[in-house]
Amino acid sequence: MKLKVHSLRIEHIRTYNNRDDDFEDNSKYILNCISENNLKYEVSLWTEYGDCPSGWCSASWGHCEVKRVDSFIGSTHKPIKDLSFEIETKEGDFEDTIYNAKNDIFYVDDDGDGCWYPNGDVGITEELFTETNRAMDKRPVWIFKGDSGLGKSYIAGIIANSDRAKTVYETDAHEELETIEADIIVVGNKYDHSLEKIESKIKGEHEIIYVDFSKSL
Structure with a gap:
């Protein structure tokens, strides 16, 4: 072909x-x-x-x-x-x-x-x-944050199952944070994990992109 x-x-x-x-x-x-x-x-x-x-x-x-x-x-x-x-x-x-x-x-x-x-x-x-101007020097890591019930895990799950080899880390599944290798981090509200603590657990050269979930006013 x-x-x-x-x-x-x-x-x-x-x-x-x-x-x-x-x-x-x-x-x-x-x-x-x-x-x-x-x-x-x-x-x-x-x-x-x-x-x-x-x-x-x-x-x-x-x-x-x-x-x-x-x-x-x-x-x-x-x-x-x-x-x-x-x-x-x-x-x-x-x-x-x-x-x-x-x-x-x-x-x-x-x-x-x-x-x-x-x-x-x-x-x-x-x-x-x-x-092009879309090139990135480091691996992007997207952090989904916001109130519960707005679809953070839902959207992350769709991406993880889209055959694009993207992995997801859910903070609500970890009372104590582990080393994070994932491409997408979903910040839940079950535990009081600070964003600074989450960032410190991410391995490798990376660039963080925050994605805020909120309802319209």
């Missing part, structure tokens, strides 16, 4: 490293693409790090997922010229995984041809894109 690149979205994410038994800052590249039949696709690329199967050394794996979508949810970069590429996914498929691919725009290497000592990764030619 041939895809034309509409735009690029770079997301700052947290991924789990089982060798260090901890989460770490990472990046995901999402190419918003249009097929020759005007169907929309997201091509997502990221690298994960962890333990090799033998436990002897660290390892890495490249990931590439192709997913058909109804609409694009945003971009951080625009191509500087017309860009297109061929990919081994059938037109109309709703989801597919690509293990190895290479072109002028990106590459993915699943394991570096090493099943016992994987050394895979992904890469994208960022020189082919120009940054």
Whole structure:
């Protein structure tokens, strides 16, 4: 299938490293693409790090997922010229995984041809894109706050179940706050957790965005 690149979205994410038994800052590249039949696709690329199967050394794996979508949810970069590429996914498929691919725009290497000592990764030619004013330097963390019964948990639940890999932390579920790796924090009113305390529990490089829930006057 041939895809034309509409735009690029770079997301700052947290991924789990089982060798260090901890989460770490990472990046995901999402190419918003249009097929020759005007169907929309997201091509997502990221690298994960962890333990090799033998436990002897660290390892890495490249990931590439192709997913058909109804609409694009945003971009951080625009191509500087017309860009297109061929990919081994059938037109109309709703989801597919690509293990190895290479072109002028990106590459993915699943394991570096090493099943016992994987050394895979992904890469994208960022020189082919120009940054827009929607790019963020750090991982955004949205904090939902406001009175009870206004839909904070409801909206967060919709996002968490939207297949966009966003996680939610509900403060009402924790009398004592734990380390927070989530993308969305719902501040309930069951416990008296201060915003300063909540902010101090967020791990990794991040930028906080407050979302206030309130009824109209």
